[in-house]
Amino acid sequence: MDASLLELRNRTYAAFVGLGRAPSAGELGDEDAVRGGWRQLHEAHALVLNPATDEIRMANPFSAVPTAYRVQADRRWWYANCAWDACGILAALAVDGRIESSCPDCGEPYTVEVRERVVDRPELLFHCLVPAAHWWDDIVFT
Amino acid sequence: MNLFRSEEHIARWLGAKTPGATIPAQTLCDLAHAWWDTRLRPDWQPRTRDENQAILDRLGLVGPFWTLP
Numbered sequence: 001m002d003a004s005l006l007e008l009r010n011r012t013y014a015a016f017v018g019l020g021r022a023p024s025a026g027e028l029g030d031e032d033a034v035r036g037g038w039r040q041l042h043e044a045h046a047l048v049l050n051p052a053t054d055e056i057r058m059a060n061p062f063s064a065v066p067t068a069y070r071v072q073a074d075r076r077w078w079y080a081n082c083a084w085d086a087c088g089i090l091a092a093l094a095v096d097g098r099i100e101s102s103c104p105d106c107g108e109p110y111t112v113e114v115r116e117r118v119v120d121r122p123e124l125l126f127h128c129l130v131p132a133a134h135w136w137d138d139i140v141f142t
Numbered sequence: 143m144n145l146f147r148s149e150e151h152i153a154r155w156l157g158a159k160t161p162g163a164t165i166p167a168q169t170l171c172d173l174a175h176a177w178w179d180t181r182l183r184p185d186w187q188p189r190t191r192d193e194n195q196a197i198l199d200r201l202g203l204v205g206p207f208w209t210l211p
Contacts, residue, residue, distance in 0.1 A: 001188055013182055046188060061178050068144075082143035087174030092181040104144045105151035112145070112167065117175055119167045124145050126170040127152045129162040132198070133211045142143065 001044060008037040009046050013059055017093070020076050022056040022064035048139055057140065061088030068104075073097030082142075083126055090114050145170070163207045173201050 001009070008028070015023035025034040035054050042049045048058035056064045058081050063069075069080040071089045074097070080086035086099045099112040113120040130142045145167060146152045152164060165173075176197045180186055191210050198208045 010184060083145035084143045084170060084174055087171045088178035091175040091178040103147045103151050105146060105155035114171060117171060119171050122166060122168045124167040125152060125164050126145050126167060127162060127164045128143050131207045132209055
């Protein structure tokens with residue numbers, strides 16, 4: 001990944017965290033140039049674009065759209081793309097926090113507190129349906 | 143990639159779908175910290191496939207299911 005693309009990637013992530021939401025292309029500079037860079041970052045799996053709009057869909061582990069995984073961290077609420085990314089938001093921000101979601105089977109809500117990288121609900125189980133070889137075949141489904 | 147109450151809930155949710163892999167919530171948390179902790183650092187660089195695989199290996203996530211392409 002060349003330096004200019006890396007710089008755009010880092011600026012995009014910094015803006016996401018600073019704003020508490022995905023930045024628009026126009027917020028980061030020349031709209032066409034930013035979208036062109038984002039498309040390259042999408043191809044490199046460094047972020048994920050909405051194919052219909054070319055706006056950011058995921059800056060993993062952050063989600064640009066509401067999901068079933070809400071994370072309270074660093075005095076804000078975030079949406080994560082999945083359970084892995086919910087823990088990942090806390091890891092990326094290097095903070096303790098709280099994950100709120102519900103069992104996909106029965107719908108019962110749960111809260112997981114993470115303090116110094118330790119979860120308070122160790123009995124919960126993470127299920128990964130898609131094998132690692134196919135995670136990026138359809139990353140939104142994964 | 144979901145978090146469930148128990149094996150029973152996973153099995154019911156799966157129905158006829160082929161099961162994937164199940165790990166405890168603490169292993170997930172350990173995995174997330176190993177995988178994402180550099181994500182916001184200004185010196186971030188994309189990891190290689192082998193570096194990613196090494197993270198999975200270190201956590202005992204081995205075998206065909208956890209093998210990256």
